[in-house]
Amino acid sequence: MTIAMSDEFASRWALVDFGPAGMAAADEAEDAKSQCHSWMVYAEAAWRGQAYLYSRQLFAIGQFLDLELATLDDRVCAGTEQKDLLDPYAVAVDYVAIAFAGTQRAARALVAMAVAASERLPKTADLLRRTVISPEMFEKVVDRTDIIDDHEIVAQVDDDLADTLARAGHISEKAAERIADRIVDKRDADANKKRREKAQRRKNVTNRDYPGGLGGINITADAEESRLAYEAVEVMIAGVCPNDPRTRGALRSAAAIARLRKLPFTCACTDKETCTASQGEEEISERQARIIVRAVCQKSTLAGADDDPGFLDGHGPISASHVRDLAQRPDALVRDLDLDKLLTPRMTLKPCTALAPEPASADRDGDSGGGDGPARHDADEQAAALTARTAFRHVSANASTAQRAEGHVSTAQRAEGHVSMGQRAEGRVSTGQRAEGPVPPVFLTGTAQRSDPYRPTEALDVLVRALFGTCTVPGCNRPAWNCELDHCEEFDHVCPASGGPTCLCNLNPKCKRHHLLKTHLGASNPADGWVDEQWIDDDGTVWTAITVHGMTFETRAANQWLFPQLAGVRCAHQAQAPPEPAPPGPAGADGTGGCRTGGGLRVVTEYKHAWRRALRLRSGTTERARLRRIRERAAEAGGPPPF
Structure with a gap:
């Protein structure tokens, strides 16, 4: 009987056409590479389909609860005395447990998810239907927001979560959890304080036995x-x-x-x-003694002027009170990180190459030991980065400040029609043309060390790591300060003028493993390997995209919220056409210009550059633009997947 029932359900699903949802089997007549791509597209579509089906499951359970508990609700509203032998809600949970052959605990959790989807976070739950988030992500954010009791605040959190998660791109469960923590702290600092106080009571050391004669110690x-x-x-x-x-x-x-x-x-x-x-x-x-743990926050938060959350490397968002507690430790050290060394108010830019930033004067050196930036201003919007350095018996901490230059445009004043390197976004003017419209008054400049343009200045190093928070490959949660900084478009040591710049538009953290994968794969054909891109959009948001087996995944910089100073900022390299390859010949004394011959990874790098340029010339719009159009059409349609 059980086997027959299983066959019946299998036959029902076998009749469903999943092709319109992207689940089309690979054509065996295609080559192995094409089949690999097709099967990965199939698997990714099936993964998103699980989110849609989960949303339908939660919807059905919610409808069941409404009907099952309707009589109880009527009696409660009428003031009738309740004499039920068993709690109707507990009985409904039992029904759910039987239907899904689950434990009481699992059934209660599933019912709680259904209640959250219908009553507490309906807009966030709709992202399941739209296959933007996974079931695991939804469960994480429900758990992280459960501490809020005020219905109005819950509605605000739901709005913020739905908007932020929808624009976050391809993120992990941990990233979704960090987004929820930050939004809860922003909307209800008291609830977050209560959660921290409750968490303090959970500090403990526990022991646990494992199979095979092992045991574990957990320190909270x-x-x-x-x-x-x-x-x-x-x-x-x-x-x-x-x-x-x-x-x-x-x-x-x-x-x-x-x-x-x-x-x-x-x-x-x-x-x-x-x-x-x-x-x-x-x-x-x-x-x-050389161990460093860093936290980043707005300077106004550190001074107590506001309660914006901070970010602790390797952990995620932390409350303003937590940041201040760190800064008040006797072993803490506070340092200023001045973003004026990177943010330059200008209405025009001199021509420059992608390799070398515009030469800086002695009093505007981008290196950590440089002097003051250009024209200091009384900044009413400042940022701080708190860093803790310690061994078991020695701790010091750093907190840094970033000042916003005067003349910084708001998002409403940002310029349109700028030129992007290699025509990287739809609607931008082609390579070699000047952008129409006003040039934004604040640019990122002086991002590379003048003595070694391959290496970033200290200010850029801290900004990049704090901005992304972790390794930028989706799903990897390696802390940014435990990662290596990688040039997305490789810095070409063979032909430096032809390579990617050392700039926020081209630099991000990658763990050792993913850095090696990106660097070494795709030697014979970059389309088969790991090719990533990075860009700054019109409102100053930094995005990364990685293409593997022909599939492109976009992700927004996780901690963009931490640096409001970047709103509307433009990169100097995006204000003009990218440089053409340098002619063969010796490089200059500063490493710029010229093209040297070589082998090994040098050849691979040169080949990847050529492949990137050819790809941009072949297509007026990139894969990123194609994905954007798909998202826009899906948002306009607003309907469920076509199955």
Whole structure:
């Protein structure tokens, strides 16, 4: 009987045509590369379909609850005395548990999701129907917003969540959770304070048994303390020699246990004569003293003028009170990061190449040791970055300030019709043409070190890491300050004038693994490998896009909210046509110009540049523009997927 019922449901689904939803099987007559692309498109469409079906499931459960509890509601409203033997709501949950063969706990959670979708967060839940977010993302944001009781504030949070998640691009569950935390803190600081106080009571150390004779210790502490402790373990295991046979996880376990039990932590290699381990107490202490945990916030928040949230590297948004607590620690150090070194008020720009930013005067050096920026102004909008440096017994912290230059245009005053590098967005003028309309008064300039244009200034380094927060590959949550900064369009060491600039429009953090994947894949055909792009749109928002197997995924910079100073900012490289490849010949003394021959990755880089240029010339609009048109049509239609 069970088998027959299963076959019946399978036959019903087999009759459904999923082709219009993008789930079309690969054509076996195609080559392997085309089939790989087709199957990935199929799988991605099926993943989005799960979100749509989940929204229908929650809708049906909500309708069931409304009908099942309607009589109870009528009796409560009439003031009738309740003498039910069993709670009608609990009985309804039992029905749900039976229907889905789930536990009471799972059924209550599913019913709670249905109630949230129909009553608390209906606009956010509609993103499920539109397949913008996944079921897991919805469950995360419901959990993070559950602490709010005020119905008006809940409605505001729902509006903000729906808008922010819809514009966030291709993000992970963790990113959605961080968005919810930030919005809750913004709309209801008291609720967030209550959550933090409640969380403080959950601090604990617990022990748990695992199969195979293993056990685990879980330490719950303040976010910054747990980060510092984790990094302390990381620097302990960094001292073992390459011949240590243990995995990285096993090394962490051994190091933490050794530290807790005050036992020596030694290298486990077998040949002690050739061992290069540096595990002495002084060596470990020296490495731990260089540990840095950073937080970023507006300077006005640090001064108590407002309660805008901050961002803690490796954790996510934190409340204003949490930021101030960090700044008040006796081992904290506050530094100023002046964005005037990057934001230059100008109405015109001199011609410059994509490689080298406009030469800066001595008093406007972009390096960390440079002097004051051009014309200081009394800024009423400032930002701060708080950084904590520590070992187990030593902590220092940094907080930095970014000043907004006078003359910065608002989003309503931003210029239209600018020129983008390589015609990267629909509706922009073609390469080599000047933009029509006014030029924005604030540009990003002086982003690269004058002595080494491959490397960013300290101001840009901090801005890029704080702006993105994590590795920019979707789904990777590696903290930005534990990542490497990558030039999206490769900085061409062979022909520097032909490569990508060291600028906010072209620089983002990637973890070691994803940086290697991006760099080394696609040597013979970039279309097969990892090719990413980055751009600043008309309102100053920074976007990244990565193309793998012909599929492009866009993501908005996660912490754009943290830097209102960037609203409407334009990049100097986007104000003019990109440079043509430099003619063959020796490079100049500063590394600019010229083209040297080489092999290996140099050849790969040159080939990728050529492929990018050819792609832009072939198409007047990019894959990004195509995706934008698809989103706009879907938003206008407003209907469910076509199945």
